[in-house]
Amino acid sequence: MSALVTEAIVTAQLKAMGCEAFDIGVLRQNGLMLLREYWTEQRILAAVPWLKHENARGAHIFMRPHGEHALSLLDDLTTEAVGIMLASGFEPAVLVETSPHNFQAWLNHGKVLNRELSTRVAKALASQFGGDPSSADWRHFGRLAGFTNQKPGRRLDNGLAPFVRLKSSTGLIYRQAGELVKAAAKSASIADDEGRQYSHRATTGRSNVRPLADFHADPRYGGDLHRADMAWADYATSHGLSAAEIEREIFNARDLSKKGGRRRQNAYAERTALKALAAVRPIHP
16 A cells, blocks of 8 residues: 555544544554654654554554543444444444454544543443443554554455555544433533542452552562562453553552653553553454
8 A cells, every 4th residue: 555545544534533633552563562642643644654664564553542532442343333333323433444344433422521431431332332341441542544454363364464444434423422421421420520530449449459559569579669560560461450440550559750740650651551461462453
């Protein structure tokens, strides 16, 4: 696929998502995630040659809206599930075929949702339409169309990696948006609580998961809290916690001010979570 065709596809997807800026994730075969934050559409288009080069070397090309946004990602959808969504008033603003008969859909709620409500809505949508629940949170990465899906299990019969195809890019708000968001907000009692964060207990309340504080106090790490954070992230991933849950726990468990401002602290927590997740399995099908 030529660079001009790729740029046209990328432009159509980004415009339909309607975000001011995006984060780009380039996941290399060695598990290293290169994260580029707050890239505008123009900056992403300028980077298409670099992204194509990384993709040709086996890297996965991911994207997501930067910061809080009005979208939810549904991952690992079947053709049948997409048909049901369209017929029942849940029309995707963007529909991407990540490999033959396997889809990701971005739904536009018509307004920006706070982090907790966005995650709850994403989980409700995944449950309703059979999407991957581990990908249902407010800031999960989806694939950027116009590049190839380098996951080995998604290879075509001829051995080639399939292109990630942009099937539709209407940018429209789905018909059931108001009702779904209202129901999710009511069930969580958070309609008027836009700034609330998940508590430590909400993050680590699973009875089979040890808290991060246990790792910070473990003499094996000799007071090296970075090593302890990474060890806990690996442990938490193996016990089923999502990247968002791991990131929240790392961010809230100790004072990260020495790493810089809030943005740098968030970036540290996110890098640690993504590194742990990538060591166990690829982020998306």
